[in-house]
Amino acid sequence: MALVIKGASLLGETTADLYVDDAGRLVDSAPDGADTLDADGLVALPGLVDLHTHLREPGREDAETILTGSQAAALGGYTAVLAMANTSPVTDTAEAALRVWELGREAGLVHVQPIGAVTRGLGGEELAELGLMARSRAQVRVFSDDGKCVHDARVMRRALEYVKAFDGVISQHSQDPTLAGPSACCHEGEISGRLGLAGWPGIAEEVIVARDVMLARHTGSRVHVAHVTTGGSVEVIRWAKAQGIDVTAEVTPHHLMLTTDLLIGYDPTFKVNPPLRPDEDVQALRAALADGTIDVVATDHAPHARHDKEHAFADAAFGMLGLETALSVVRTVMEDFSWADIARVMSTTPARIAGLSGQGQPLMTGSAAHVVLIDPDAQVTVDRDSSVSLSRNNPWHGRTLTGRVVHTVYGGRVTVRDGGLV
Amino acid sequence: MKHLLSIDDLDVAEIEAIFATAAEMHDVQTRDVKKLPVLRGRTVVNMFFEDSTRTRSSFEIAGKWLSADVINISAKGSSTSKGESLRDTVLTVCAMGVDGLVIRHPASGSALQASQWVDAAVVNAGDGQHEHPTQALLDAYTLRRHLGSLRDRHVAVIGDLTHSRVFRSNVQCLTKLGARVTVVAPPTLMPAGIVPWSRSAGFETSYDMDEVLPRADAVMMLRVQRERMSGAFFPSAREYTVGYGLTRNRLSLLKPDVPICHPGPMNRGLEIAADAADAAQSVVLEQVSSGLAIRMAVLYHLLAGEEV
Numbered sequence: 001m002a003l004v005i006k007g008a009s010l011l012g013e014t015t016a017d018l019y020v021d022d023a024g025r026l027v028d029s030a031p032d033g034a035d036t037l038d039a040d041g042l043v044a045l046p047g048l049v050d051l052h053t054h055l056r057e058p059g060r061e062d063a064e065t066i067l068t069g070s071q072a073a074a075l076g077g078y079t080a081v082l083a084m085a086n087t088s089p090v091t092d093t094a095e096a097a098l099r100v101w102e103l104g105r106e107a108g109l110v111h112v113q114p115i116g117a118v119t120r121g122l123g124g125e126e127l128a129e130l131g132l133m134a135r136s137r138a139q140v141r142v143f144s145d146d147g148k149c150v151h152d153a154r155v156m157r158r159a160l161e162y163v164k165a166f167d168g169v170i171s172q173h174s175q176d177p178t179l180a181g182p183s184a185c186c187h188e189g190e191i192s193g194r195l196g197l198a199g200w201p202g203i204a205e206e207v208i209v210a211r212d213v214m215l216a217r218h219t220g221s222r223v224h225v226a227h228v229t230t231g232g233s234v235e236v237i238r239w240a241k242a243q244g245i246d247v248t249a250e251v252t253p254h255h256l257m258l259t260t261d262l263l264i265g266y267d268p269t270f271k272v273n274p275p276l277r278p279d280e281d282v283q284a285l286r287a288a289l290a291d292g293t294i295d296v297v298a299t300d301h302a303p304h305a306r307h308d309k310e311h312a313f314a315d316a317a318f319g320m321l322g323l324e325t326a327l328s329v330v331r332t333v334m335e336d337f338s339w340a341d342i343a344r345v346m347s348t349t350p351a352r353i354a355g356l357s358g359q360g361q362p363l364m365t366g367s368a369a370h371v372v373l374i375d376p377d378a379q380v381t382v383d384r385d386s387s388v389s390l391s392r393n394n395p396w397h398g399r400t401l402t403g404r405v406v407h408t409v410y411g412g413r414v415t416v417r418d419g420g421l422v
Numbered sequence: 423m424k425h426l427l428s429i430d431d432l433d434v435a436e437i438e439a440i441f442a443t444a445a446e447m448h449d450v451q452t453r454d455v456k457k458l459p460v461l462r463g464r465t466v467v468n469m470f471f472e473d474s475t476r477t478r479s480s481f482e483i484a485g486k487w488l489s490a491d492v493i494n495i496s497a498k499g500s501s502t503s504k505g506e507s508l509r510d511t512v513l514t515v516c517a518m519g520v521d522g523l524v525i526r527h528p529a530s531g532s533a534l535q536a537s538q539w540v541d542a543a544v545v546n547a548g549d550g551q552h553e554h555p556t557q558a559l560l561d562a563y564t565l566r567r568h569l570g571s572l573r574d575r576h577v578a579v580i581g582d583l584t585h586s587r588v589f590r591s592n593v594q595c596l597t598k599l600g601a602r603v604t605v606v607a608p609p610t611l612m613p614a615g616i617v618p619w620s621r622s623a624g625f626e627t628s629y630d631m632d633e634v635l636p637r638a639d640a641v642m643m644l645r646v647q648r649e650r651m652s653g654a655f656f657p658s659a660r661e662y663t664v665g666y667g668l669t670r671n672r673l674s675l676l677k678p679d680v681p682i683c684h685p686g687p688m689n690r691g692l693e694i695a696a697d698a699a700d701a702a703q704s705v706v707l708e709q710v711s712s713g714l715a716i717r718m719a720v721l722y723h724l725l726a727g728e729e730v
Contacts, residue, residue: 190615196530196551196590199614266531310509312529314550 002031003412008039008373010363012339018044020369024412028365037407037414039373045343047079047110047370047410048327049350049359051171051250052146052226052298054319055081055112057103059088064303064390066100070109071388072301072323074415077372077405080111080351080359081301081323085122086147092117092128094136101138109415113356116140118159118170122148127159134166141355144171146226147273149208151177156212160221169248169353171224172212174233175274179204185314187260187275195263197313200275202230209233213240213247222246224353227300229255229274231284238293248353250298251285253322253329254395258282262395268309268316269395272302286333289345296350299326303391320395324387327372328380329396331403339376371409378404388421425537425544426720429555429594437598441563443719444712450487451711460726461490466522467515470547471497471508474526476686476710477547477557481524484717490522490725508532509539516540522725525549530587543724551585556720557685558591560713562599564705565640567712568681573600578634580606580666581644581693584613584655588685589644597624604638606631608665610655611646631666635675642683643668646693659692670697681705 005018019034021027055069064072066083073081083100085091091100097114104112116133120126122145133140143163150156150172159170180200186192188199209225213236216223225237228249240247254272259279262270270276288294302319309316330342351360361367380401384394408416415422423436432440450456466485470478478494485492497511508527516523516539523542525533530550537544548554562572569575577596583589583605596603603625605612612627613619620627628634635641646666648659656662663669668682682694682704690696699706 188614190619193584193613193615193619194590196549196553196587196613201614266534307507310507312508312527312532312535314529314531315508 002034003037003369003409003414004030004034005037005039005044005371005373005409008042008044010044011343012043012376018363018371020409020412024369026363026365026367026369035414037373037409037417039407041375042373042406043339043376044363045339045372045374046347046360046363047372047408048077048346049354049356050078050081050299050301050323051142051296051350051354052300053081053083053323054086054302055083056087056303058099060305062390063305063308066103066112067107068388068390069301069323070104070107070112071421074109074408074410074421075388075405076323076325077327077374077408078110078323079370079408079410080113080356082113082115082142082354084146085115085117085144090117090121091115092120094129094132097133097138097140098136110410111356111359113354114138114140115171116143118143118145118150119155124148124150124152124155127155127162130159130162130168131166134168141166141168142171143168144173144226146171146173149173149175149177151208153211153215157215157219160215160219160223164219164221167355169222169224171226172208173226174205174208174212176204176207179207183314185271185275186263187277189260189278191260191263195266197263202232202277202281205230205274206232206236210236213237213245216247217243217245222248225249227252227255227274227298228285228294229277230281234284234288234293238288241293248295249293250296251289251294252300253297253326254320256282256285256289256297256333257329258395266313268311268313269320269393271313271316271318272320273318289334290336295345296353297326297330297345298350299323303389304393306392309393320393321387321389321391324389325382325396325401327374327405328401328403332401369409369412372405373407375404375406377402380404423723426555426724427534427537427544427546428553429558429591429598434598437559437595440559440716440719440723441566443722444563444715447718448712448715451714456487457489458487459489460722461485461488464490464521464725465519466490466492466524466721466725467520468492468494468524469497469512469515470495471527472548473498477526480710480713481547481717484714484721488718488721490721508536512536512539516542522721545720545724548587550587552587553591554587555591556713556717557588558595559720560709560716561592561642561683561685562595563716564683564709564712565681568705569639571600572596574602575639576602576604576637577640577642578604578606578638579642579644580631580668582611582646582650583607583616583644584611585647585650586644592642593623593625604628604634606634606666608656632672632675635672636677638676638680640681640683641668641676643694645685645687646689648689648692663692667692668694668698670695673698673701679703683709685709
């Protein structure tokens with residue numbers, strides 16, 4: 001149905017009405033019989049694109065489904081999410097990728113784009129069927145073993161080379177397993193030392209980032225660094241970009257705001273992989289996002305059922321929710337960011353990295369009508385029980401953040417109106 | 423004091439009160455009839471998720487001599503092995519009406535978490551690599567019996583610091599009581615961030631055991647697990663002993679009558695030579711009897727309904 005979005009401030013700069021035709025495209029003039037969305041005082045950005053989401057379906061539908069994850073995404077202002085491959089079964093075939101893609105279409109709230117595994121079963125040894133996933137109707141372009149690092153340099157090299165044929169990208173979970181093994185659960189530093197928790201040192205990330213940018217240079221391929229967490233990784237990426245190496249990087253909202261001292265009470269809500277780091281890393285990440293060294297913010301939304309979190313800290317699952325709060329976190333911590341900057345790091349650039357041509361487009365005639373409308377100064381106190389996610393591992397519970405998603409429009413369809421699902 | 427989870431929970435006055443009670447309990451141990459009626463009708467569960475002989479039996483005897491009903495649950499062989507979570511195990515046991523829960527678990531922080539789930543008084547009998555507060559109390563209590571006040575006395579703590587809950591509790595307890603502490607280990611067995619930690623907490627670190635020993639008023643050796651070699655923490659048992667073992671030769675570096683502690687179980691020949699373990703100044707067995715007195719005192723303060 002045609003739509004008029006009235007009085008929105010485009011990128012927070014100029015106020016205008018947006019017109020959407022029946023085909024879900026932005027047009028020049030108001031179509032007949034259009035529905036109206038009041039956007040007075042709201043900022044309009046292109047719909048957000050999340051490069052890094054765990055939707056848990058298939059396999060762990062008790063933690064999240066493609067439908068509930070899509071709902072959380074829409075409420076967070078997203079119109080596209082990339083669904084990580086570490087489901088059960090793993091997304092390592094064209095059939096598995098298509099299934100995720102189709103379930104996303106059935107949910108119909110955001111574009112759900114499957115990420116393919118780099119290696120079969122995330123085993124780190126044999127390549128998954130990268131080409132068949134790319135050729136499928138789902139047109140997979142991003143490949144990742146996220147949750148695990150592609151730690152074998154030979155396998156990583158081959159994967160980088162292989163995906164050049166279809167302009168794919170490898171999104172790497174950078175964690176050298178010999179420096180940060182499965183028991184590593186806390187940033188290695190004074191707090192891990194005091195708490196007696198197995199440390200996950202920043203160097204375990206940095207050595208993989210350094211290796212991978214050199215592999216990207218050697219292969220002439222492009223690599224994407226998932227969830228960067230340390231100042232050292234930032235230095236490496238900054239250097240690599242200066243050399244012209246084709247590397248992009250993402251940071252999560254939680255690594256932009258939360259610090260390792262939250263672990264002092266051993267609350268598994270704050271257990272995440274890679275772990276929360278000290279404040280000096282948080283400051284380095286913010287600076288890198290501001291200067292473009294880090295290209296995008298991606299949520300690493302990682303829902304977990306209560307019974308996987310309510311354990312002793314060392315035994316609890318890694319991960320935290322992020323889709324519904326990401327925009328507010330970025331708005332809160334990146335004080336000097338313009339709305340155009342936020343659109344760049346949360347919509348335009350992630351869409352470009354993912355190869356999603358219909359997403360992240362400027363709000364102008366001819367673009368697909370993927371739009372998020374934001375109350376820029378609303379103060380919102382997060383309540384984990386009001387989340388539409390099936391999970392409650394919400395590290396933002398009780399925090400007050402700035403900025404609130406009011407409406408979301410996905411391909412001309414209003415998915416969120418006045419802060420609620422339509 | 424509702425629980426004993428960490429030495430951090432105690433101020434000096436509380437530690438002194440526990441020591442005063444422990445001294446009375448120590449006297450009880452020498453009697454023919456050792457039972458006191460103070461915890462009659464109270465139930466204490468020893469829930470041990472790790473193998474333990476000395477700590478578990480120490481808590482068991484302590485509870486029994488105070489007339490509490492003591493039940494041991496070796497959770498390694500219980501429903502945990504069938505996949506029950508720690509939380510469910512703790513909730514289930516406490517639903518039976520337990521007054522005191524003594525818990526040992528391989529995960530750091532588990533005792534603190536358990537205390538948040540149940541109403542029973544929780545005693546941390548060792549949580550992973552985090553803390554073992556009754557061990558620190560019994561060590562300090564033992565040293566006090568030999569040195570008098572610990573103020574400005576110099577205690578050397580030597581061994582695998584990274585993996586040691588005994589070290590983490592002891593460094594807090596000893597510094598609270600005014601002692602100067604130097605911890606000694608090869609760099610690979612010092613926990614991450616120990617330099618800023620030692621600065622803020624007020625203890626010293628050293629890689630050189632031979633330099634520290636002549637300055638020590640007490641020596642506390644820590645257990646070193648032989649399997650640490652597989653994690654490349656040190657090259658060989660032989661090399662460890664040469665660098666950081668309390669050998670017969672090193673005994674001569676000590677001032678006379680300096681007490682030698684070890685929390686046990688000892689690896690004789692690795693971190694401590696038989697000549698040191700059995701030396702006249704060794705207080706290893708006295709630590710065991712002090713441990714009983716300390717655990718009686720702790721259970722008494724937590725469960726007899728009297729404020730420390």
